[in-house]
Amino acid sequence: MSVAERWLRAAYQGASWLKLMRPLEALYVREVERRAQAYVSGRRSRWRAPVPVIVVGNLTLGGTGKSPLVAWLGRYLAEQGFRPGLLSRGYGGNAEYPLWVTSDTRVEECGDEPRMLKDQTGLSVVVDPERSRGAQRLIEAGCTVIITDDGLQHHRLARDLEIVVVDGGRGFGNGRCLPAGPLREPLSRLDSVDAVVINGEPRHEFSSGAFRMVLEPSRWRRVVGDDGPHPLAPLPFTPPVKAVAGIGNPQRFFATLNEMGIEHQAAPFADHHRFVAEDLAAEEGMAVIMTAKDAVKCRDIAPPDSWALDVEAAPCAEFVSWLERQVANWPVEATIKPDCVETNDG
Structure with a gap:
């Protein structure tokens, strides 16, 4: 386990030694609030897109399940007649x-x-650390709504909706900001977002207005030589298997396998881990299974009997109804010329 992984575990478990980091936390929070206030006051300008923008982010380090929600939002809005672009x-x-x-x-x-x-x-997907520039590229291609995967703290891009995803099991850890805890911003930031979505069964108290969602396994896919989706059952491999996960919260993947009754040897890695063939080595005759996020990095090095588990976000009906109300008056077709618009509004 790396130093970063040990620190993250300590932050979620509330290790007492993190109290030593609180002076640095105070400096970090001061800088975060100073930067945010610069956009609110107009000292720094925002870029206002000519189409609606939805930001899906989180307050914590480590995975929360926001990318599956981004995918769900994209598919949902496409069904409503929009042309979504993912950023x-x-x-x-x-x-x-x-x-x-x-x-x-x-x-x-x-x-x-x-x-x-x-x-x-x-869907259309663009990558750009400068979110406003990436959004402009999607708009030029005809997208009529932009959904950003992360970017809650990227204030330069003005947004119409902010959605925060929270891991129900881990919550906000010790409730402290970096480096004394896992928070990117103070919890008071939740007061200004439009919706909070809790992924999974919550083990902590959350606002009564928070929505719920779960990640549901949907299909298996071969990592090497994809021959199309395979149903969840019967299993296309024989347990026990080696299960690898290089995501923000690997234990979520292993818990899903337990719920599916799949006997496995767990091999957790850090988020965005760069896999090598040795990471995927398994006992003779044992299949390797992994997350869809890891599979895209392992196609050239995975053994032949390797499988990826696709999961899909399933938000509660209350969230779907809320979203319907939010987008009801949004134009399905872009009616504004996609010129860069600078604004000093908060």
Whole structure:
């Protein structure tokens, strides 16, 4: 386990030694609030897109399940007649930006999450650390709504809806900000967002206005030589298996396998881990299974008997009704010329 992983575990478990970090936490919070206030006051300008923008983010380090919700939102809005564009920072990628993601784009260029979103949704996906520039590229291509995967703290891009996803099991850890805890912003930030979505069974108290969602296994896919989706049952492999997960919260994947009754040897890795063939080595005759996010990075190194489990977000009916009300008056067709609009509004 790396130093970063040990620190993250301590932050979620409330280790007492993190109290030593509180002076640094105070400096961090001061800078976060100073930067946010600069946009509210107009000292820094926002870029206002000519189409609606939805930001799906989180307050904590580590995975919360926001990417599956982004995929669900994209499919849902497409069904309503919109032309959604998905925007990502592309963590771990290295390319000239903005990068238009296609079925041939290498993960080394775009990052694992954008490639997974492209494969799962077939929607337009652009990667750009400068969100406003990436949004402009999607608008120029005809997208009528932008959904950003992460970017809650990227205040430069004005947004119409902010949705925060919370891991129900881990919650907000010790409730402290970096580096004394896992929070990117103070919990008071929740007062200004439009919706909070709790992923999974909550083990902590949350606002009564929070929505619920679960991640549901949907299908199996071969990692090497994809021959189309395979049903969840009967299993296309024989347990026990080696299960690898290089995501923000690997234990969520292993818990899903337990719920499915799949005997496995768990092999957790850090989020965005760069896999090598040795990571996927298993006992003779044992299949390897992994998350869809990991599979896009392992196609060239995975053993033949390797499988990815696709999961889909299933938000509660109350969230769907809330979303319907929010988008009811949004134009399905873009009616504004996609020119850069600078605004000092908060």
